[in-house]
Amino acid sequence: xxxxxxxxxxxxxxxxxxxxxxxxxxxxxxxxxxxxxLEAILRAATRVPxxxxxxxxxxxVVRGEAQHTLGKRWAGDLPQGQPRRQRRTYQIRGETAxxxxxxxxR
Numbered sequence: 001x002x003x004x005x006x007x008x009x010x011x012x013x014x015x016x017x018x019x020x021x022x023x024x025x026x027x028x029x030x031x032x033x034x035x036x037x038l039e040a041i042l043r044a045a046t047r048v049p050x051x052x053x054x055x056x057x058x059x060x061v062v063r064g065e066a067q068h069t070l071g072k073r074w075a076g077d078l079p080q081g082q083p084r085r086q087r088r089t090y091q092i093r094g095e096t097a098x099x100x101x102x103x104x105x106r
Contacts (some may be wrong), residue, residue: 033041038061046057062070 042059042061046055046059048103
């Protein structure tokens with residue numbers, strides 16, 4: 001019988017995490033991740049601990065003209081200077097959750 005718990009592959013992941021540096025959003029430029037890269041990133045993101053039992057996740061990616069339109073609609077709700085920054089981003093990512101009481105709480 002095989003072990004039902006798969007051990008994670010490290011493949012340099014630990015070294016990467018120990019040496020990564022954050023970059024100011026003002027220094028980020030396009031292009032951002034392509035569709036395949038973004039799919040892999042989001043697939044990994046949905047594997048995070050879900051102690052609130054919010055899965056299934058609903059993730060929307062907004063790009064191009066839709067991003068520009070959404071940025072303009074948000075303009076009235078954002079701090080001064082923020083709409084310009086939103087238009088500068090490669091994409092907008094949003095997560096949607098529909099929280100429900102956990103089964104144990106019902």
